[in-house]
Amino acid sequence: MKKLIFLFLLSPLYILAQADDAKSSEEKQESKVIIEECISGNCKNGKGTMQYQTGVYEGYWKSGLREGEGKYTWTNGDIYEGQWMQDKRHGLGVYVWHDGSKYKGNYSYGIRSGYGLYYYTNGTLYEGTWQNNLKHGIANFYNKESVNIGGKYINNEYVSGTGINQDSYKFKPAQ
Structure with missing residues (x-):
């Protein structure tokens, strides 16, 4: 009987622990979601604007990668403007932090x-x-x-x- 009462008392803690695990895995899964949407122009080969989860890129593309002159504005206010090559900042550029x-x-x-x-x-x-x-x-x-x-x-x-x-x-x- 004591074991049954003990299990009965601990069951809410077990349920709460499972709920926290479910929430943690949900948060991890949410952080893996990546938003990429071409909102104007040609984001494959040409000039276009792409919306990302972390900000917006406006500039030139080659084979679906940022290539040439472009500007990335992060949601926190940071801005990079300059050259890109194979989807990375490459060449001359200016990075301004939000501070x-x-x-x-x-x-x-x-x-x-x-x-x-x-x-x-x-x-x-x-x-x-x-x-x-x-x-x-x-x-x-x-x-x-x-x-x-x-x-x-x-x-x-x-x-x-x-x-x-x-x-x-x-x-x-x-x-």
Whole structure:
């Protein structure tokens, strides 16, 4: 009898646990749903606009892939405008984050690579080379009021440089 009462008392917990498992699997399944719909133009070969679950792409297509000049606007407000190749950011482009920070430079198959400028929201600017989305190589780092010339970065870390600070620097890149 005690076992029967014990099982009776635990059964609501078991049912709740099953309900939570069902909800979890439902959420996982929902996250796998991908919305892709060509809303205008030619999204196979030509110029068209595609609606995705994460945003909207407007630009050129080749064999159903983003190819050439295009703009992707994410639902959170981030924007990339520039070159695409085989459905990835590739070539020159500008990525603006919803917080106002901005990257202008080279991409290689979706990754910041090569020369680029990164504008921080506080007015600081990094001008230099990138590798695997990280600051890597020779660079200039411009603070709002001064500049550190000739620095070297390895995997996003400043490692060495001249450390020359100046009140103004005529050759600072424009926004």
